[in-house]
Amino acid sequence: MIKPVANIIPLDTEAEGRREVLARFNSAEIMHLGRDDLLAAKALAGHGSEWGCWTTPKTLIPGGRKSALEIDLRKRLLSFLTKEPIAATPQSVLVDEGVLTLTRIALLLKLVPTGGRGGKSAILKAPSIAHVLYGTWPKLIARSLRRKAEDPSVEGLFQCLTDTDVSEFRAITKTRAEIDRLHTLVARGVWLDAPPQPDIRQTTNPATRAAPPIFETKSEPFPPLPDEWLAEIGPRVLWVIEDMGPNLLRLLENLCEAFKGLDWAKTNIGKNVSKLITANLERHPWLDRSGNPLKPPFNLTTANGKHGADTCEWPPCNWEHITVLSIVLQAAHLFVTLLLSGGRSGEIATLKQNCVEIGRDGKNYLSGYTYKLAGNLFGDARTWPAPDILAQCLGHQARLAAAWNWLPSSYGEGLPQTPRFGDALWISIRVAGKFDKDLNLDINSALKNLARRLDMDPMPGGKNVHAHRFRKTIGRLAGVTLFNSPLVLKRIFGHKSIEMTLHYILCDPGVRKEAEMVLRELRIMHCAEALEEIHQAMRDGTALPDHGGPGAARLITAVRNEDVKLNQSGRVWSEGSAYDLSLLLTMQGQGWRLIQENIICSKVPGEDGLCRKMRSKGEPNTANCQPQCDNRIVFARKRRDVELSIEQYLDIARQARDDGQLLVLAASMDNAQDDWVSFPDLERKYRADPEVQALLALCDEPEGEVESA
16 A cells, blocks of 8 residues: 655645635625526535535545435435425425525535534534535425425525424434524524524423423444354355355456457447357366365355346356356455454445555554544554455455456446556446446445345345444454453454443443353353363372462362262263363352453352452452462463562562662562462472572561661
8 A cells, every 4th residue: 555655745625625615705605696606616615516416525535425425405305395295385496495505505514614512613524514414404494495385475494494393403413403503604694594593581380281302213323243144144255255256356367368359349249258258167167165166055146137037047158247246256355354354434445455464473464544533634544453364355356456447347338448446446346347437336235235146134133234233243242252352342443432342342232141141151161171170180190280379279179079979979070070060169150250361260259358348248359369369270371470470570679689779679579479379389499598588588677677767
């Protein structure tokens, strides 16, 4: 990826367009401009020269959907007017007035500060303007047009709204914000028409019944993808990538060269293309990873089925098949990228073909830009860890995009003379072979079509497949399975605060119960492994595991007692005996908590512990674990680390003794004693060392010397 040069300041296209408009028009004149002047102002601002269409450049909304980039103002008004029946005035006249008002409002939002908290001192950015123009403002203007039709004598448009209308809109967060923004425009002297303000001079009789509150409809968050759906579609996606992908890429690259010899002016060019495809497949038959003839293990859609044609025909034999399979392969790459990177749709959509880089540690990393929480209009550079399968997918996708750079968009246009997509990673291919005019991939549509073509439900759990559902899925899976998952996810998701990450983890109501169930099972399994290791040593007559800590002896005693109990009942220690015993020792997973690496607290609720104040019997306080506690178990794997840390503490103590720093000496020796208390043999070894004894003696000052000091 080509990195931006640090000493070059990128051009702020929004500010540049704003300056060009204000150089020709005063912001106070916008509310009086006619259609021609508004069209000129809109073009100067960089939002298109077509009347009734608010167009936003792709650079201002990276990764934005087509509905946000090109907003048909007339169409949006009509969609809301169908819910606001009007009979008196012709609808076309009202729509024309609504488009005129909506265009004026959009330009004022572009030019006048109406955003930010408190003083409304910030100018709205292009994504925010597109968002309110698509949904909120057409709703307000449609209601105003309805009231205007009922009483045409009223001047203005928003002044036609009744007190009931204003109360209804103010009960909803989005419409309330835009009404307040309209009053801000009036206060700044650039607008005159505003809804009536509530009359605060009226007194309310406390004896009357309160008006029922208007409940705001809240949008439901995107749920995680169901596990069953992922388990079924996962192998199909991998088959597309690992089995079909290499064969299709080789065919596309061969076609790039073979197409150069065709005469694209002929009327039967389609038949010639089909012959080339068939000949190539005969020379290079498609084989799977095992060397067998390639055949989909599920119903794979390869065509639209026009004129009664087979939609699942295999092997591919014409240009439509190759186009559909290219779309499926790209969507499979996108599926894996979203699931393994955790990136937002805008971050993934703007990746380039050389986005995979090798770090200093020899691992693969995904290099791109993030936009949502970035103060820079052009995004902040960031990297994601890239597992091997993700690096393979993105490498294949780069080959796919590079091949389609030189393939024809349609038979009539012939071969392109220049790369069609440049270095873009994701490309937009239509089933008929025609590309979208903005050459950008619609990510969510691609995911839904992928599910359909892989013979899967495109609405798992009752909701459409969406790019954001992949981030929620990662949050749920990590929250259930990973230790310290919030901090890990915070870095992967690129969040600024841990609260944002916790929202992702807890978006599934059952995730807490599921996480607790998995955690208890892991505790039981880890305890069972330790018990099985001890019993194995007893049975073989080898040395017992050299676990440390006051609680280690309890494990050995528990295994011996259980073995005796089994022998008395005529049974023997079997494969499930350690698991059954661990259920008892951990109180079905309530105990056996991980304190640090290779350090366990076996305390269960109801038992005493040094970590609690006043020796209470509540949940263990793992942050206050004491080395002398009877519930502490230090695995033998920790022994080497303990010896190293003791030697380091002794080195510090020797240096402090030579420098006369008695406080540092005392602190170092206290830390050394806390470490060796977990292993009695280490404690005996160091306490028998004359040098260690001398260091400990320096720490034990007589009481008289302390008082005289």
